[in-house]
Amino acid sequence: MHTEEITDLLSDLAAGAITWQQALTQVTALPTAWQTPEWKRRRDALIGSSCAVCETTDGPFVLQHLLPTPTFKEVCQAVKAELRADLLVLLDDQVSEHAVAEHVGPGDERPACPTCGSVSIRERQSLTPRYLCSRGERGYHSPAGFDAPVPVRYYAKQKTTNREVALATAREFLLSVAVVAELRRRDDRIQHEATLRSLKYSLAYRSLQHTATYCKKCAFKADLPLIKRKQYA
Ligand SMILES: [Zn+2]
Numbered sequence: 578m579h580t581e582e583i584t585d586l587l588s589d590l591a592a593g594a595i596t597w598q599q600a601l602t603q604v605t606a607l608p609t610a611w612q613t614p615e616w617k618r619r620r621d622a623l624i625g626s627s628c629a630v631c632e633t634t635d636g637p638f639v640l641q642h643l644l645p646t647p648t649f650k651e652v653c654q655a656v657k658a659e660l661r662a663d664l665l666v667l668l669d670d671q672v673s674e675h676a677v678a679e680h681v682g683p684g685d686e687r688p689a690c691p692t693c694g695s696v697s698i699r700e701r702q703s704l705t706p707r708y709l710c711s712r713g714e715r716g717y718h719s720p721a722g723f724d725a726p727v728p729v730r731y732y733a734k735q736k737t738t739n740r741e742v743a744l745a746t747a748r749e750f751l752l753s754v755a756v757v758a759e760l761r762r763r764d765d766r767i768q769h770e771a772t773l774r775s776l777k778y779s780l781a782y783r784s785l786q787h788t789a790t791y792c793k794k795c796a797f798k799a800d801l802p803l804i805k806r807k808q809y810a
């Protein structure tokens with residue numbers, strides 16, 4: 578079952594004696610567990626005589642694995658998601674008020690509706706009143722028309738005239754840029770951690786400890802979300 582080889586790889590990797598690339602290369606070079614005679618023998622010994630779900634005693638039965646077996650890519654994504662959540666908190670202080678204000682800039686002057694301040698207005702050639710506010714047209718205020726627009730500050734990158742909203746949006750943007758850059762810097766460590774976890778998943782799978790006897794129908798039902806996920810991935 579090669580659990581000793583994988584256990585050795587795991588401790589070598591944890592100790593830094595090998596790289597995650599070497600560990601992955603070696604573990605993928607191992608023969609697939611379920612093709613070995615030992616696997617078949619151990620599996621057959623563990624299969625019971627009734628389904629753990631529907632309790633039928635009508636075979637044939639299979640040995641169902643109860644723990645998830647994510648792909649390496651999925652493990653990487655999980656490690657990254659955890660790290661991203663940590664970094665969002667950790668890097669928040671590093672986005673300075675100054676950088677945020679700089680990113681927002683002074684804004685441009687735009688003509689706006691005198692009633693609601695919206696910059697979504699249109700000028701008409703021959704009708705009066707000369708301007709129409711699109712929010713007014715949608716029923717937010719009446720009348721929708723006006724003769725002369727008022728000037729407002731518009732923050733084009735954040736698409737708003739509200740400075741507070743523009744600052745909050747800019748902070749969120751700068752923080753996400755910082756997080757992405759940090760995730761990229763830590764890419765090697767992410768893959769290292771993902772390899773450690775994958776080896777542990779592999780050991781748990783090969784141990785055949787987290788298994789139960791299922792009838793074919795219940796096994797199919799249990800695997801269906803997984804099959805679908807693989808199909809549409
Ligand atoms: Zn069943």
Ligand SMILES: [Zn+2]
Nearest residue numbers: 690693710713
């Ligand atoms: Zn308006």
